[in-house]
Amino acid sequence: MNEFNEILEFLRKVTRTKLNVPKSFLNGEEFEDFTREVLFPKDVYDLLHKTHNYKQNSEDFVEDSLLPDYKFRNRDLNIEFYVECKYRDITKIQNKIDELIQIHESKKRTNEEEILLEKNIKKIGTIELLSQTQYNRLLELNTKQRVLVCIGLYFQNTKNIYPYVLPIEHLTTNALHIYDLEDYLVPNNYTVIPDRIVDFYIDKSSHCVSCKKSMENRPHQPLCRECHINWQKTRIFKSEMNYCHSCGKEHKSSVARPDCLNCFKKNMNVVFDI
Structure with missing residues (x-):
């Protein structure tokens, strides 16, 4: 009878620790382990912070769980940064996109159909990575300490x-x-090279369209960290800004159209090798 009670107690513990944890959390926690063991391993990166897991927070919420999942330091370059991990199963999304493309490829498409196909692919393939609250919180933290x-x-x-x-x-x-995400792929599940992290931040060839602060060239998001936070309050892509993203000259630009006409023409020539 004692043995039976021991078995029941063991099953209760398993149920509390595993079956009550949402599946998404289990997948997310497995990916967090992968992030530490493979992408940011301990022989290259020191661990400065790790957020508590689902079980720990369900028993007694820890305030620093609002921070990103990890904080690392690379020993050689002495750089510190936070890492927030996000896991998504895109099987259904990718299958829907493939089905949509196959349907449209079976016939000759008009320009209108091409535009509709592109819009549908964009709609299906867009995923929410962070809640708006978490996104704003990480942007705020990013002004003090880099967040990846x-x-x-x-x-x-x-x-x-x-x-x-x-x-x-x-x-x-x-x-x-x-x-x-194509340009941000970590090849073959290798360790993230520290130099690559530095490369994210050393390019200062362009300018914030709001305050003219030097920043990396980012036509899809041409605002510095501080101005980006303020812009998030309205998220109006066509709201008027003050400077050209590429040359920094005064210009009525916007997040949607960050370059002056001369820089736009110059950049288009480079893209299409005209």
């Missing part, structure tokens, strides 16, 4: 997780399209 977002996209057809790492300020809003 580490995204794991799982695609069932390939049985693989595709990890991406990008600075929080590269997200114009709290959502983005999965295809916009």
Whole structure:
């Protein structure tokens, strides 16, 4: 009888620790472990902070859980930064996109159909990475200490997780399209090279369209960290700004149209090699 009671007690413990944890949290926690063990391993990055897991917070919420999941320091370059981990299963999204493309590829498309296809793909493939509250909180933290977002996209057809790492300020809003992550892929699930993190921040060739502060070239999000926070309050892409993103000259620009006409023409020539 004692043995039976011991078994029951064991099952209760398992139920409390595993079955009561939402599936999304289990996947997220597994990806957090992957982030630490593979992308930011202890032989390259010191761990300065780790947020408490679901079980710990469900028993007694810890205030610093509002911070990103990790804070790391690279020993060689002596750089410190936070990392917020986000895991998403995109199998259904990718399958819907593939089905949509197949349907439209089966016939010759008009210009209107091409535009509609692009809009539908953008609508289907856009995912919310962060709640608006968390996004605003991380942007605020980013003005004091750099914050990176580490995204794991799982695609069932390939049985693989595709990890991406990008600075929080590269997200114009709290959502983005999965295809916009291409430049941030960590190849072959290797360790994130410290130099790559530094590269996110050393380019100062462009200017904030609101205050003219030097910043990296980012046509899709041409605001410095401080101005980006203020812009988030309204998120009006066409609201009037003061400077050209590329040359820094006074110009009636906007987040939607960050460059003056001369810089726009120059950049278009480079893109299309005219």
